[in-house]
Amino acid sequence: MTDGLILRDGDISLRDGDRAFRLRVDEFSLAAGKTVALTGASGSGKTLLLELLGLLRAPGGGTRYRWEGQGGVDLAGLWSRGARSADLARTRGRLFGFVPQTGGLMPFLTVSENIALPQRVNGRTDAARCDALIDRLGLRDVAAIRPGALSIGQRQRTAIARALSHRPAFVIADEPTAALDSDSADTVLDLLLDVAKSEGSGVILSSHDVERLARFDIPRLRLSVRTVGNAVTSSPEAVPC
Numbered sequence: 001m002t003d004g005l006i007l008r009d010g011d012i013s014l015r016d017g018d019r020a021f022r023l024r025v026d027e028f029s030l031a032a033g034k035t036v037a038l039t040g041a042s043g044s045g046k047t048l049l050l051e052l053l054g055l056l057r058a059p060g061g062g063t064r065y066r067w068e069g070q071g072g073v074d075l076a077g078l079w080s081r082g083a084r085s086a087d088l089a090r091t092r093g094r095l096f097g098f099v100p101q102t103g104g105l106m107p108f109l110t111v112s113e114n115i116a117l118p119q120r121v122n123g124r125t126d127a128a129r130c131d132a133l134i135d136r137l138g139l140r141d142v143a144a145i146r147p148g149a150l151s152i153g154q155r156q157r158t159a160i161a162r163a164l165s166h167r168p169a170f171v172i173a174d175e176p177t178a179a180l181d182s183d184s185a186d187t188v189l190d191l192l193l194d195v196a197k198s199e200g201s202g203v204i205l206s207s208h209d210v211e212r213l214a215r216f217d218i219p220r221l222r223l224s225v226r227t228v229g230n231a232v233t234s235s236p237e238a239v240p241c
């Protein structure tokens with residue numbers, strides 16, 4: 001792959017008393033501009049894998065994770081200087097935009113200020129782009145409003161605009177349509193995929209809604225779980241289209 005994410009031998013172990021959860025990923029890859037959906041039962045590790053891919057959670061020892069683009073970056077190696085390393089934060093901010101399940105917007109900022117925030121954080125101020133995203137995502141009428149006064153669909157559309165505003169190579173969306181009714185879920189997913197595609201951004205999302213993923217023709221990786229005693233191991237496997 002000339003440009004994209006490649007994770008090999010991913011391994012994260014969590015422990016809480018007697019309970020153990022292990023996420024094991026032999027190989028995950030996503031070429032630039034492509035989309036993949038993680039599916040699987042509740043608790044199967046979708047969020048954990050999104051966090052690993054989005055540089056929000058340290059990979060276990062032996063994990064190899066690279067971004068093949070602009071000369072290549074050893075993403076797993078960025079953790080060697082600790083979770084607070086400036087390189088790690090800079091690369092996370094540059095490569096990824098995040099759409100949390102319930103928007104995760106700053107309550108004290110307006111819609112347009114929320115959308116501009118990743119640009120400020122990444123030193124890429126671009127008011128014209130914020131404006132274009134506001135129009136594209138149908139947020140013009142609420143641009144000066146704070147998130148508390150928005151519908152859930154408007155919040156999700158704001159979160160999508162915010163995730164894309166600094167032109168990240170990849171958008172990571174954790175169940176972006178879970179809180180929406182069916183029509184709004186279609187609209188939000190359509191916008192996310194359409195805007196990401198026109199920007200050349202890759203999309204990694206998680207969802208329980210297999211029927212919708214099939215309808216949108218999104219390739220799926222299912223996290224399947226094996227339980228032995230109190231130890232659960234989860235691994236992704238490709239689901240035939």
Ligand SMILES: Nc1ncnc2c1ncn2[C@@H]1O[C@H](COP(=O)(O)OP(=O)(O)OP(=O)(O)O)[C@@H](O)[C@H]1O
Binds near residue numbers: 016019
């Ligand atoms: N400290 C811990 N020790 C052991 N297991 C843990 C610990 N923290 C989290 N887990 C387990 O990790 C698993 C993965 O959680 P994760 O949130 O990634 O699942 P998910 O597939 O996103 O679930 P959902 O669909 O409900 O959002 C869960 O089964 C959870 O119980």
